[in-house]
Amino acid sequence: MGSSGFTVLAVDDKQTNLEILSVILQSAGHQVVTAAGGAEAWEILQTQGHRFQVVLLDRIMPNMSGLEVLEKIKGDPSLKALPVIMQTSADATHEILEGIQAGAYYYLTKPYEKKILLEIVHAAIRDYNNYQSLQKEVQENARTWGFLQSGIFRFRTMVEARELAPLLANGCPEPGRAVLGLVELLANAVEHGNLGITYEEKSMLDEQGQVDAEIERRLALPENSNKYVEVAFSRREGSVEIIVTDQGAGFDWESYLTLDETRAFDSHGRGIAMAKIMSFDRLEYRGSGNQVVCTILNTPQPITSQELVTAPCDK
Structure with a gap:
């Protein structure tokens, strides 16, 4: 994964x-600094x-x-961009x-x-590295694509x-804010949309370190050779609208719009909710879920606590 060291x-x-x-993390090649309490950590x-x-x-x-x-x-x-893994013995829904x-x-x-510990740590490090890399790329392309x-x-x-x-992010009011959500939605359109990799399959592939290999395998299949994702970008008065459409069958998107505590312990599955919270002022899936409309206002709206989380389904 390139996450050691x-x-x-x-x-x-x-x-x-x-x-x-310390023993577990050092065995995976990481350096560990310890703090015996919150005040020392801060x-x-x-x-x-x-x-x-x-x-x-x-x-x-x-x-x-x-x-x-x-x-x-x-x-x-x-x-604030530093990923935090909350470790706890408590499993009460309200605490999560x-x-x-x-x-x-x-x-x-x-x-x-x-x-499980190493999977979660590697996922957090991977996300952090992606964040840092994307911010650099946004800065390098800012001048031209701002038009x-x-x-x-x-x-x-x-x-x-x-x-x-x-x-695309450089066409938005706050490129650094927009890029994280955009890369998540564009990647989802390929991975889960056109290639049809399910959440359960992603969990298994992630565990085996085979996600990239499976994506390449499916891209090469005859039934996927002509599939593409289309992105429509338009600047409007007071906002930017980006529509992402894939050629997949869609998915059950409603449960992924919020940070569901039932997925809090998984190494993936939070990307859409984080995109909605951190990058966009509005995010709307249409139809079966193979089209998503992202809106970024010139003046961002504050995040409310209701947008962040959802209670578990009774089903």
């Missing part, structure tokens, strides 16, 4: 837990925050809780929702299972999706 901040008031985390982050690619944060600690540390991280412009609402998009339960008024674009592959997203 990064630095992780592990925060827990129990020394035994810190030792377990002090480290204030002076050395640039060192870390992910924070493993215990929820329940004396003096300064994990949620308090999380709120400080997300309130600091230099740290509270953490997600505060910005913990990854969750880990105690006692630790090495395989974009309207256009129709077509692409087939994941590589093309990732190349197109920063260019």
